[in-house]
Amino acid sequence: MRIEATVNGTPTSIDADPCLSLLTVLRDDLGLAGSKNACEQGECGSCSVLLDGDLVCACLVAVGQADGRTVLTIEGLGDGDGGLHRVQQAFIDAGAVQCGFCTPGLILATVSLLDTIPDPTEDEIREGLSGNLCRCTGYQKILDAVALAAAVAAG
Amino acid sequence: MVDVNFGRLNPTGLLDLSRVVELSEWSLEGDVLRLGAGITFARLLEPGLAAMVPALAQAARTVGSPQIRQRATLGGNLATGSPAGDSIPPLVAHLAEIELASVRGRRRMPLGEFILGPKRTALRSDELILSVSMRYSVGAQTFMKVGARSAMVISVASIAMLVDDERDQVRVGYGSAGPTVGLVCSSRAAAAGLPGAVENACVPIDDVRASARYRRRALRVMTERALERCVG
Numbered sequence: 001m002r003i004e005a006t007v008n009g010t011p012t013s014i015d016a017d018p019c020l021s022l023l024t025v026l027r028d029d030l031g032l033a034g035s036k037n038a039c040e041q042g043e044c045g046s047c048s049v050l051l052d053g054d055l056v057c058a059c060l061v062a063v064g065q066a067d068g069r070t071v072l073t074i075e076g077l078g079d080g081d082g083g084l085h086r087v088q089q090a091f092i093d094a095g096a097v098q099c100g101f102c103t104p105g106l107i108l109a110t111v112s113l114l115d116t117i118p119d120p121t122e123d124e125i126r127e128g129l130s131g132n133l134c135r136c137t138g139y140q141k142i143l144d145a146v147a148l149a150a151a152v153a154a155g
Numbered sequence: 156m157v158d159v160n161f162g163r164l165n166p167t168g169l170l171d172l173s174r175v176v177e178l179s180e181w182s183l184e185g186d187v188l189r190l191g192a193g194i195t196f197a198r199l200l201e202p203g204l205a206a207m208v209p210a211l212a213q214a215a216r217t218v219g220s221p222q223i224r225q226r227a228t229l230g231g232n233l234a235t236g237s238p239a240g241d242s243i244p245p246l247v248a249h250l251a252e253i254e255l256a257s258v259r260g261r262r263r264m265p266l267g268e269f270i271l272g273p274k275r276t277a278l279r280s281d282e283l284i285l286s287v288s289m290r291y292s293v294g295a296q297t298f299m300k301v302g303a304r305s306a307m308v309i310s311v312a313s314i315a316m317l318v319d320d321e322r323d324q325v326r327v328g329y330g331s332a333g334p335t336v337g338l339v340c341s342s343r344a345a346a347a348g349l350p351g352a353v354e355n356a357c358v359p360i361d362d363v364r365a366s367a368r369y370r371r372r373a374l375r376v377m378t379e380r381a382l383e384r385c386v387g
Binding site for chain 2: 048057060
């Protein structure tokens with residue numbers, strides 16, 4: 001099936017089995033390896049992307065369902081000139097990155113959370129990130145990074 | 156999709172029901188709320204819907220994670236028919252009806268008759284779940300769930316309690332403690348007997364998540380707490 005989707009702002013035509021996961025096609029066909037492949041069952045959140053602005057696990061979306069929609073992965077989050085998104089910068093500044101495997105998913109979950117709740121409480125941050133696992137268990141600095149990103153946005 | 160990812164399923168095609176807009180709509184007819192089967196758990200958390208069916212919204216909030224709630228639908232939860240399905244105890248306590256459709260026409264049945272056993276339902280292979288309907292103008296209600304953590308857990312035990320002033324009933328739907336979600340009712344005057352009644356009615360099993368004894372005890376305690384919240 002030919003799938004027409006806007007991936008990271010670019011109209012993209014993909015010829016793929018529509019029953020494959022969006023994650024498989026992002027990584028194997030489009031070379032976008034920033035969305036990580038770990039549990040493949042929606043448990044870990046490391047493949048989180050924004051589909052028409054909604055936070056989803058790319059492993060649980062059949063790629064045929066992305067036809068006509070927009071997909072944003074970690075590769076498309078910056079300004080396109082190598083500049084980082086404020087959430088990416090906050091993760092660096094707060095030291096929220098250890099091995100880095102969970103980081104793309106956590107950053108997209110944070111972007112989604114701050115879109116809905118610009119100034120979240122700690123409980124709201126914990127709930128917003130509850131679908132993302134960090135096996136290095138660096139959660140405290142991740143929470144700090146989300147609070148920092150919110151504070152930077154608030155000026 | 157999990158079965159596809161793990162190579163257990165190799166479908167020749169899939170139907171994307173998420174594009175059938177009518178399935179994602181809700182409507183009111185008198186005091187009956189009709190929820191389309193395609194409504195996601197994320198949408199059940201939106202203030203307008205959550206205010207009408209607060210116990211169902213509380214249950215929706217415990218489903219998976221934000222990512223899962225964007226994709227997971229009421230219809231999917233009901234079709235799975237798991238005794239641990241989070242939306243089922245509140246819907247059973249609401250005495251909800253399910254509406255099914257096929258080329259042969261539509262049929263409706265009480266949700267309690269739709270779910271036949273663990274992951275077994277009355278849904279025929281050519282049928283689609285259209286909606287669930289329930290009276291929403293009922294009294295106080297709540298949902299509680301026990302699990303190993305707050306997110307991403309299959310419930311160890313869950314209950315939904317609902318006070319129906321019109322029928323002078325307090326109803327409890329309980330999950331993960333029998334082959335299907337159970338229902339126990341009492342009059343408001345006799346509501347103090349509900350914790351014992353739920354404890355006696357449930358038929359939990361021992362499994363990897365908890366022992367039957369723990370589940371029975373958890374249901375009793377949750378029913379006592381729900382009574383404090385809903386009946387006072």
